Amino acid sequence: MDKIKQNINGIKIIPLRQINDERGAVYHVLNSTDSHFTKFGEAYFSKINSGVVKAWKYHKEMTQNFSVPYGKLKLVCFDSREDSATYGIITVLFLDPDENYNLIQVPPKIWYGFQCISKQDCLLLNIADISHDPYESMSEGINSSSIKYKWR
Amino acid sequence: MDKIKQNINGIKIIPLRQINDERGAVYHVLNSTDSHFTKFGEAYFSKINSGVVKAWKYHKEMTQNFSVPYGKLKLVCFDSREDSATYGIITVLFLDPDENYNLIQVPPKIWYGFQCISKQDCLLLNIADISHDPYESMSEGINSSSIKYKWR
Numbered sequence: 001m002d003k004i005k006q007n008i009n010g011i012k013i014i015p016l017r018q019i020n021d022e023r024g025a026v027y028h029v030l031n032s033t034d035s036h037f038t039k040f041g042e043a044y045f046s047k048i049n050s051g052v053v054k055a056w057k058y059h060k061e062m063t064q065n066f067s068v069p070y071g072k073l074k075l076v077c078f079d080s081r082e083d084s085a086t087y088g089i090i091t092v093l094f095l096d097p098d099e100n101y102n103l104i105q106v107p108p109k110i111w112y113g114f115q116c117i118s119k120q121d122c123l124l125l126n127i128a129d130i131s132h133d134p135y136e137s138m139s140e141g142i143n144s145s146s147i148k149y150k151w152r
Numbered sequence: 153m154d155k156i157k158q159n160i161n162g163i164k165i166i167p168l169r170q171i172n173d174e175r176g177a178v179y180h181v182l183n184s185t186d187s188h189f190t191k192f193g194e195a196y197f198s199k200i201n202s203g204v205v206k207a208w209k210y211h212k213e214m215t216q217n218f219s220v221p222y223g224k225l226k227l228v229c230f231d232s233r234e235d236s237a238t239y240g241i242i243t244v245l246f247l248d249p250d251e252n253y254n255l256i257q258v259p260p261k262i263w264y265g266f267q268c269i270s271k272q273d274c275l276l277l278n279i280a281d282i283s284h285d286p287y288e289s290m291s292e293g294i295n296s297s298s299i300k301y302k303w304r
Binding site for chain 2: 026028
């Protein structure tokens with residue numbers, strides 16, 4: 001699995017396979033046999049309208065597995081873990097089905113937000129390792145002063 | 153869970169929730185706490201070009217959980233299980249994100265095929281309870297004489 005890249009400590013960027021033919025394609029997402037698979041909690045889509053920003057969010061316990069089968073998404077992550085080797089780092093990742101068809105695995109305790117940067121809407125699939133639970137997440141406004149990133 | 157409908161014995165049609173706001177939506181898919189959830193094997197997308205038929209396929213062991221977040225899909229299922237109360241039945245189901253946003257759970261030993269019937273391509277998400285294994289599936293051609301359904 002030497003194709004897996006890391007940026008902020010614990011965030012994994014995993015290239016995903018697409019098998020294309022004249023009828024369409026099969027897009028791999030996540031397999032229980034993958035070395036980066038932990039467990040299955042819940043799968044859901046976020047549909048994000050063109051241009052829209054959804055930010056900021058933080059999970060205390062949830063590991064998320066993001067893939068984008070439609071549209072082009074910008075994902076911004078901020079490492080606020082004081083004991084992390086990448087503490088304070090902000091990273092910007094792009095996800096789409098064409099040039100950046102990757103799985104992004106985001107561990108808990110990372111602030112993140114995303115924006116649909118395509119003219120068409122975006123579909124983001126999240127396969128999370130626990131079920132949705134409002135008590136394990138936190139939010140900040142888009143213009144939060146504690147994260148040094150300006151959405152446009 | 154009295155909203156769950158059955159047609160061919162074992163095929164479940166589960167209405168899925170969508171939470172819409174001005175920024176987009178959250179589309180539920182599958183939760184490990186759902187009564188119909190069995191286990192997680194693999195998640196992948198089938199992209200089907202407009203008008204294209206992919207048929208026929210049969211799994212000896214795999215239970216599939218289908219949802220369609222983009223496009224409009226026709227799913228046709230045939231019960232060839234001689235010991236089934238619905239033996240010989242063919243059923244036609246529609247899946248899309250607007251009017252038919254359902255999870256269709258297809259148990260093993262059902263012949264099925266699908267067609268993208270929208271002008272735009274379709275995206276079909278399958279969350280299967282086992283990983284892909286070519287030895288547990290069988291195929292027939294679109295015009296198979298053993299299934300009394302004519303694709304157009």
